Amino acid sequence: MAYNISSNEVITNARKGQFQSVNVGTSQPSSPSTGDIYYNTSNGLQVWNGSAWVAVGGGGGETIVASGGVVMVGTSTKFVHIFNGSGTFKTNRSTSGCDIVCVAGGGGGGNSIGGGGGAGGYRISSSQTLNGTYAVTAGAGGSGGSSGSPSSMGSLLSSTGGGAGGTNSAGGSPGGSGGGGSHGGPPSGVRSNAGSGISGQGNNGGNGANNGMSCFVGGGGGGFAGVGGSGTTTSIGSGGNRAGNGANGTSINWLGTTVYICSGGGGATNRAGAPDYSSPGTGGTWAGDGCQQNSVGQKNAYAGTGSGGGGGAQSGPSGTAGGQGGGGFVMVRYPAVRA
Numbered sequence: 178m179a180y181n182i183s184s185n186e187v188i189t190n191a192r193k194g195q196f197q198s199v200n201v202g203t204s205q206p207s208s209p210s211t212g213d214i215y216y217n218t219s220n221g222l223q224v225w226n227g228s229a230w231v232a233v234g235g236g237g238g239e240t241i242v243a244s245g246g247v248v249m250v251g252t253s254t255k256f257v258h259i260f261n262g263s264g265t266f267k268t269n270r271s272t273s274g275c276d277i278v279c280v281a282g283g284g285g286g287g288n289s290i291g292g293g294g295g296a297g298g299y300r301i302s303s304s305q306t307l308n309g310t311y312a313v314t315a316g317a318g319g320s321g322g323s324s325g326s327p328s329s330m331g332s333l334l335s336s337t338g339g340g341a342g343g344t345n346s347a348g349g350s351p352g353g354s355g356g357g358g359s360h361g362g363p364p365s366g367v368r369s370n371a372g373s374g375i376s377g378q379g380n381n382g383g384n385g386a387n388n389g390m391s392c393f394v395g396g397g398g399g400g401f402a403g404v405g406g407s408g409t410t411t412s413i414g415s416g417g418n419r420a421g422n423g424a425n426g427t428s429i430n431w432l433g434t435t436v437y438i439c440s441g442g443g444g445a446t447n448r449a450g451a452p453d454y455s456s457p458g459t460g461g462t463w464a465g466d467g468c469q470q471n472s473v474g475q476k477n478a479y480a481g482t483g484s485g486g487g488g489g490a491q492s493g494p495s496g497t498a499g500g501q502g503g504g505g506f507v508m509v510r511y512p513a514v515r516a
Contacts, residue, residue, distance in 0.1 A: 363387070462484075
């Protein structure tokens with residue numbers, strides 16, 4: 178067997194000199210000489226180029242190898258790994274200039290004239306250095322009346338699940354963004370029952386309301402861009418009642434397509450006809466709309482967006498349960514080669 182060193186020099190069995198073996202270990206040999214080779218059990222075969230240990234065949238500009246999730250090419254110089262559930266991200270060498278997005282599962286809409294679900298928490302960390310193995314969890318969206326689940330990238334970054342919309346007369350749940358409050362029951366007026374959000378991850382939900390006898394409306398779920406809308410009611414027989422709208426979220430485009438994430442769901446209402454006609458709340462972009470009893474069914478959030486589900490009605494074409502929150506995700510972006 179021959180090892181080519183250059184265009185006119187080789188190592189062969191007859192000319193091997195003092196070439197005996199390759200060092201193996203996790204620590205780089207001390208006091209190396211140019212051309213020394215060792216096998217790093219984490220980063221592979223490396224050679225000392227006179228000033229640094231580099232991958233054999235590299236010397237700078239070598240390809241970075243990472244695994245885990247669904248691998249996509251974001252641009253000609255970036256790779257993106259997407260996790261929609263539990264998994265492991267692993268890189269073969271220390272890699273700088275990495276970006277991480279962590280979106281938690283959106284909250285489910287509240288049941289029985291409920292509030293809209295709050296968006297899952299949104300967090301981003303740029304210019305991270307990654308090296309080794311990281312456990313990844315992408316939180317599921319909450320079902321009707323349930324909050325979303327958290328997402329995380331090892332110990333580097335985590336986000337909190339969206340709060341559930343309030344059910345029947347209960348308030349919205351806290352979360353990355355808070356769920357909208359339910360109608361609250363008597364006495365009449367706007368309740369102070371919105372779920373709270375976490376600063377830096379999302380916002381509060383909106384409050385529910387009722388007019389004391391015939392009209393009950395839920396508040397909208399909070400989103401990353403703002404607070405959920407509160408429900409409004411007028412005096413009995415006046416009409417013009419409305420459930421709260423869900424707040425908008427934000428958008429991300431790492432793969433050439435804009436995706437809208439982390440919006441709040443719309444609140445539900447119990448009236449579809451005279452004299453106290455009331456409109457359901459509209460969800461933020463790609464979140465679920467609220468239900469209008471016996472007329473319009475509540476809607477789920479788009480899957481994989483971390484947005485909240487629409488509030489459910491007391492009875493109606495889609496049952497009483499609130500809409501499903503969208504599941505969360507974790508995305509990791511890193512340079513295709515190391516300089």
